[in-house]
Amino acid sequence: MDAFEYAAPQHLQDAVALLAEASGEARPLAGGTDLIAQMKENRRSPSLVVDVKKVPELNVLSYEAGLHIGAAVSCTHIAGFEPVRVHYPALAEACALVGSYQIQNRAALGGNFCNAAPSADAVPPAVAYGATLVIAGPSGRREMPAEDFFVGPGQTVLEKGEVLVEIVLPSPPPYSGAAYLRFIPREEMDIAVAGVGSFVQLSPDARTCEQARIVLAAVAPTPVRAKEAEAFLTGRALDETTLAQAGELAAQDASPISDVRGSAAYRIELVKVLTRRTLGTALERVRGEAA
């Protein structure tokens, strides 16, 4: 590992200034479960590491006017936060899937976003719930839909000096539910071959779908929305047939590669199945049939 300067500022503006004024590559450090592993393998060699875990804004975890998750809050804290378990079960499930307990105790949701792995487990449910990201930088704050954050594997829209501050999920509307599933060949401790997060909002009479968001993981250079499938579901009655059709359509938005974890064709099949199943669980949650 190359030598680097380490700083642990206590104020957001100091973190931004340090990152903005760095002469070489500078990286924020949250849980470090991706960054430190990458630095050990010389896949990233920042000359400045800015530990953001002491910045108060990045440690917020509150449920008022939506769910506010500071970018440095660990998966363990998110998955154990009562409002997340009750109102955002798909996010709780995904945070409890990331690595082991040892990893979840360190790994942060903000890190899952900023590491920008296409397979990031906590990203699809956050996007499916309609997450907005709050970013601070040298020229002030900006907000963006979470799905617009990713550029490619390991690449985000963050400019030099910018820090992801907070992930904000709107309050779930009435008659809505969501679910996340990933496929791995093992029981635990693996990287998704494919993953799908689905959110549905039904009409008050529970007969038709008013809104759907389906987010695919590990089947494209970035997490992607399955917009064809979402449009298909909107206004339709959700039954076994329409959910299966949505799965077929979702596969059209997947552009997977073949690698050691699975072939492209296999991932396409996974997208169909996981889309159908997550929509089914989301629907059961709307109807109060699933936890």
Place this chain on the structure above:
Amino acid sequence: MKQAIALNVNGELHDALVDSRETLLDTLRYKLGHMGPKEGCGNGNCGACTVVLNGAVVNACLVFAVEAAGADVTTVEGVAAEGNLHPVQQAFIEHGALQCGFCTPGFILSAKALLERNPNPSEPEIRLAISGNLCRCTGYDKIVRAIQAASQALSQTA
């Protein structure tokens, strides 16, 4: 870049001068002499380096020592109270839940953390709790039995 840090390891205060690249694992082992935590994979998969950092189990190989400045750390050396083995340690011995022993410090700490948050875990809950600890000797079954026995022993003393 070197930085002076203070660490409370198993109840004892230590000062150490650490390079920013140094992991908490290396500081514990090579500066402070706690050889219980081991380096297996060095990237967060095997759990041989598991320690308790401010109350939570972590992979010490994925924590920079500078991040842990001022922290409370428990290694396997701090698990036995006043020379008496913890029920998890006793159960590992009685059930032969180790062979080479390299992974054992990590398993002890993961198992102890599990039983502290869930005193009566099911077998799937036990297997989930140790999913971040690899053992290449035992096939895990004896480890699971040992943790079940420790759970029973702890519930009888509680």
